[in-house]
Amino acid sequence: MPRVPFHYIDLRTFCYATEDEKRVEDALRHFLAEEFEIDRVTNTGHHGDRIVVLSARVESADGMRVVLDRLAELDAIDRVLEELDDRVDDNCSFFLRLDKQAAFNGLVRLGEGITLRAKVEAYPAKHEKAVANAREAIELAGGDADE
Structure with a gap:
């Protein structure tokens, strides 16, 4: 993939008191490069239970390619492409x-x-352009384009 048309990709998940934090971190790491640092914020739920928010912001092109390569494994990728107009908002976020x-x-x-939010590069910053750029990135990640 020659170019990654995203400014960044955010991944976030919650680890509830009933879950093993290491396992939740491993789930998030499935989408990240090996050495990637994960941010942790500990909160308290409504009933006093501990909730850890695990998040990662991927800003490098290589790091975003890792995320996109993982997304290419999605068996419902055609569904995502069909719903792309609804999955990209007016602020160019996917x-x-x-x-x-x-x-x-x-x-x-x-x-x-796990929530994924990617800020799509679009010049001009219009919904239609962002959808087209996101579509191109997802289709290239799913193919064998080695340009």
Whole structure:
């Protein structure tokens, strides 16, 4: 993939008191380069339970390629492409929700648990241009384009 048309990609998940933090981190790491640092913020839930927010902002082109390569493994990638107009907002942000349990098991599925938000490069910053750029990036990641 010659160019990555994103300014950054944010990944975020929550680790609830009933979950093993290492396993939740492993699920998030499934989408990241090996050495990538994950931010942790500990919060308290409504009932006093501990909730750890794990997040990562990927800003390098190589790091974003790793995320996109993982997304290319998504069996519902055609569905994502069909829904792209709804998945990109007017601020040129692309959104996906991914299955945390599947990610822990080394799979990529749409579902609950991990939120992905990518700021799409679009000049001019218009919804239609952002959708086109996101489509191109996803299609290239899914193909064997080695330019």
